[in-house]
Amino acid sequence: MPSARVDPRDAVFEALDTFARRHIGPADAESAAMCAAVGVGSLDGLVAKTVPDNITIANPTRLGPGLSESELLAEVKRIAAMNKVYRSYIGMGYSGTITPPVILRNIMENPGWYTQYTPYQPEISQGRLESLINYQTMVQELTGLDIANASLLDEATAAAEAMLICYSQANRKKDVFFVDHNCLPQTIACVKTRAQGFGINVVVGDFETFDFAAHKGKVAGALIQYPSQFGEVSNYEAFVKRAHDNGALVACATDLLALALLKPPGEFGVDIALGNSQRFGVPLGYGGPHAAFFAVKDALKRRMPGRLIGVSKDATGKPAYRLALQTREQHIRREKATSNICTAQALLANMAAMYAVYHGPDGIRAIAQRVHNLTAILARAISSLGHSVANSAFFDTLKIATAGPAAAVVAAALEKKINLRKIDDAHVGITLDETVTKQDLEDLVAVFAATSPKPAAAAAVLATAAEGISAETPAAAFGANAARTSKYLTHPVFNSYHSETEMLRYITMLMNKDLSLANAMIPLGSCTMKLNATTEMIPVTLPEFGNIHPFVPLDQAEGYKTLIKELEYGIAQATGFDYVSMQPNSGAQGEYTGLRVIKAYLESIGQGHRDVCLIPVSAHGTNPASAAMCGMTVVTVKCDDAGNLDLDDLRAKSEKHKDRLAATMITYPSTYGVFEAGIKEACAIIHANGGQVYMDGANLNAQLGLCKPAEIGADVCHLNNHKTLAIPHGGGGPGMGPIGVKSHLGPFLPGHPVVPTGGSKAIGPVSAAPWGSASILPISWAYMKMLGDDGVRKATQVALLNANYMLRRLEKHYPILYTNKDGFCAHEFIIDCRPFDATSHVQAIDIAKRLHDYGFHSPTMSFPVANTLMIEPTESESKAELDRFCDAMIQIRQEIRDIEEGRQPRDNNVLTNAPHTVDVLIGAEWNRPYSRETAAFPVPSLRRRKFWPTVSRVDDTFGDRNLICSCPPIEDYEQ
Structure with missing residues (x-):
């Protein structure tokens, strides 16, 4: 159908592969019939019956006309070509990996896996549940700990969760958390960010000299990195004993591949192990999404955040998987919670689990052995050229004292399209991975030869360095008692599917046990399981997006920069906000970030004492948990019998707490599926009493093109990109939770210690990577680009139509709990x-x-x-x-x-x-x-x-x- 922007005389030239007609389910004739069934004459008439007229859009969006699918693919390839895919040996928690094609095609690119929902209904989720329990088993056995969860968001936030376990295990009576200075910088920064809301004192120092006694029994826990950010394999046994003797728990950030060769943390007494499973077959993707792993001793299992897959039985006694301890902390304890995590990185955890299944214990060890041996060869070669390797023991990472300025080595590497890590003026870092070839090593040696006081031919140096090194045994010592002797991945599942034929059949067998959007409608209220279009998904696995390390020089990521800026513009247009941050990598992280930004702003204007957050009783469990994590005091607000926010109660409590009021959190449309007519008045009440309005964007997909949160009165709002902007749910993750803010909050958007981002007065990072899970942002970018102004509006109108059509058909058979005064719902409704x-x-x-x-x-x-x-x-x-x-x-x-x-x-x-x-x-x-x-x-x-x-x-x-x-x-x- 020709777009409204096209002169009728030019209609013949219009592309036919337009997106809106493929994305939006009902055809125009069906929409007309459905409007009649609902009792309105048109989509605009429906909007008039469902959306209060005082909030309908004042400033139309300026997204432009929608691109056709072929135009979009051409444009995304042009933008992708702006990225420079260099060989990156930067490390810092991210490594190159080879995604087995059978996993790439049949899981990552397969809608039977990526469109599944969180497995809250286990009877139709047994496939992904089995895969996730494989993931947990893999983590348990490699870390040597008792129990693991089904993944967290990333390594840095997992470390913050570990800190809070230590804090809560000490009944919040110990307020010091020690972090070794050799932990990853983004991890240290995220831990500090999270600590602020709880008043925890993060002490960064040297694990070998840290004095527990100096803190008078106030140390709740400690965090170490194994191997360290500079590659050192340290012996932590004495430190762990000292910590335990002083009543502190120990968390260890580690590397799963290294643990194929190194003594696992559980065997030297660590209480919590965590890290990033990215190098188990998950592309770099400019920082994510990647599945963090998290394992604990049995005594801590009830404090473990996130999802946990367990084995139960069904009604016939047959073994069956399910989410164990399913009602998580944030829903039970609400404002008393120490974690707001309610999601995972299930799709990426499944990929990592399948990587272990495909390679098996022997294959994983062989990969680890090869990576280590190549690192040892490189260390020998570099040392022979007059540079100095600072590591006494290493797995895959070298800290090199360069013979000349470190910058000269980094520059020489860039000439060969190689990225190294500049540690300081005298040191560079190199982390090798499974993608490294002999030619790669020769190129690296050539870089150091070119900056050496005694240059030599790279091939000759490499050949000499490789002499005597065997593929079967470690090439360098790990230090006393550091080599692994225990077995891992012993279960038959890790020893049965090593041919591609068998692997393909295993993946398909599990997929066929799961209901996804490829099978049927998934009508989940508040979860928004819309089409994840194939054209949106194609960019994700382009190598120009997949093979970019998150810490490359910015000029190598111009394509990402362009795409992110365009998506930020689109979100700002759709919501009315002035600034957008892409860093939060889940909806709950978006909540937390928005409230932290509000707190920082209030502190900047001398209102730091404001700490009360008003939250309706109907709010998601993550809302009060997020507020508590920011150091706010939660005060609940009533809802009336129709499910609406009780404005009288809101006014009374706002006035009661007006000297301390920091914010309110309001979901709009309401959690009950209705556009509340009093929303503008609610915002005005909060502002009149000195507070800020946080709009929970869980239901923002009912607003786009019809109204804008910023025009309604919100100061900050997060978007669930995996709901509103069509990123797949992936069987329980990934998600993205970017926030939009008004201009006064813009300076406080989160920064990052490695890559400059955020506002001029930025809060600390809330995710490990500067732009969160950047590699899935092309999905939302494509969604908005292909819909354009007209498509975004129509998509929202049809979402309202579909819900009201179903309501009309079902209200004759079931009681409907909440509607507006005209008997209409928003985009969802509740059957009683x-x-x-x-x-x-x-x-x-x-x-x-x-x-x-x-x-x-x-x-x-x-x-x-x-x-x-x-x-x-x-x-x-x-x-x-x-x-x-x-x-x-x-x-x-x-x-x-x-x-x-x-x-x-x-x-x-x-x-x-x-x-x-x-x-x-x-x-x-x-x-x-x-x-x-x-x-x-x-x-x-x-x-x-x-x-x-x-x-x-x-x-x-x-x-x-x-x-x-x-x-x-x-x-x-x-x-």
Whole structure:
């Protein structure tokens, strides 16, 4: 369809591969019919019924016309070519890696893996759950610790989480945290940022000379790096003993590949091990996304942040995976929490796990051995040229005292398109990785030969240096008692799939156990599972984006700079804000960053005493946790019977705390799925009492093109790019949570210790990389570029239409909990399942599980109201798919009625027994008061298209009481 901007006479020249018509599910004729069903004459008429007229957009967006898909791909290739893909040996927590093509194509580029949702419904998530438990097992065995989680956001924030475990384990009575100065600089900076909100004193020093006694029993914990940022393999055993003798815990940042050769931290007494699994097959991607790993001793398992996969059993006794300890700290403890983490890097953890499965213990050791041996050869070669290697023991990193100025060596390397790390004026760092070839080593030797007092031919020097080094044994000593002797990756899963044929079949077997957007609609309220278009995904794995180290000179990342600036502009246009930071790499990180920026601003104007944050009772659990982590005091605000923010209570509490009021956190549209008419008044109340307005952008996808948070009155807002701007959920991560701020907050946007970024008065970094998970930003950039002004607006309008169409179809069968005064919802709505408990003993969980039999993921269950289902269709779903889901829900309502009217028993029916697996259906016994056909094919269309759950309903209680979080013996499945 021609764009409105085109002269009708030029319509013949218009591209036909336009994005909006492919992204937006209903065709124009279907939209018209749906508008009629809803009771409005047009999409604009629907907006008038759902969005308060006092907040509709005052300043239209200026995104420009949308690009066609082919135009977008041409443009992204032009921008990608602006990046310079040099060989980077910078290290600092990031290394080159070879992603096995079978993993690249069949996981990273496969919508059957990247469009999955967080595995809150285990019966239709067994594939990714198995892969994530492989990841946990891999981490446990390589680190030598008892239990690992399913990943965190990055190494630096994982270190901050470790600090808070130490702090909470000491009951918040010890306020000193020691960090060895040889930890990575971005890690030290992130730890300091996080410590400020808790009043923790971070002491940076030398682990060998640190005096615990000088701090009079106030040291909660310590952080060490193994190997250190400069490559040194130190013996920490005496330090760990000293720490424990003084009542402190020890966290160790480490390297999984190094641990294939080095004694694991758990064997020298460390309490927590953490790091980055990036070099297990995950591209550099200018800093992310990468899966951090995190493992602890058994005594700390209940304090561990993030997600934990456990082994339980289903209703038939069959082993089944699930999220263990599923209700995490931020939801239970809210403002008393020390962590707001509610996500993971599941897609990247799955890639790292598959890398270990594919290579197995022998392959991982061989890779580690080769990397180490090449490093030893390079050390010999450089030393023979008159430079000096400062490391006494190393794995893959050398600190080199150069014969001349370090800058001259770095410059000589750049001439060969090689990046080295300049440590200071007299030292450079080199970190090798599995991508290094003999030619790479010759080029490195040539760099040092060219800056040597006794130059020589590189090939000859290299050949001499390699003499006597064997591929089977370490080329250099690691120091006393530092070599690994214990086994790892012993489970059959790591020893069975080493050919590409077997690996492909294993990956596919797991994928087929999981429901993704490739199978069906995922109608999760507040989670926004919209189309992740193929054209948006193509740029992610271009080598020009994937192979860039986050700390390269800025002139090598001009393509990233251009793309990020354009995306920042697009977000600013869509939200009305003046400045944008891309650093937060999750929605919860965006919350935290926004509040930290507010605090910094208040301190700058002499209002640092303001520390009260008003948060509605309906808020996400991460909201009060984020506020508490910033050192704020949380005061809750009531909601009225219609689910709206109680403006009288907000006014009363704002006035009561006006001398201390720092901020409020408001989700808009509300968590109940309604555009609240009083939002501008709420913002004015907060501003009148000296506070700032933080808008939680969880539902921003209902605003784009219709209204702007900054015009409504917000001072800061985060976007869930994985929701609003189409980044895939990846089976539970990655995410991105950039924030937009008004001009007065711009100077405080987060900085970085390695790469200049942020405002002139920047707070410390909140992520390890300067621009967070930069390699997935092309997805959101492409989404906005292809939609343009008209497409962004229409996408939001259709999101409202799809939700209201479903509401109209289902309100005749189910009670709807909240609508506005005209009976309309925003982009989502809540079905109230509570009445069914009395009439049939059916609860929301039973409906959720029965939907699996119909081939659907269930809606969001029991949030924000217990025993309810929150449904969000998104703009991507066609009318046919909306009707298919509504037909399923209507049929389920009839199944409930069969119980209510006595045709089925309350305790043994098709809902309470759901979901039904093939094993159950073909079993010899069938003693249920309904037919197998009713269980399997409740609507005729399922005979043509059916997704089968692979386990029956999982026993959560058993899983929590019998916590097993590593690969179970294969015999468990055979039995």
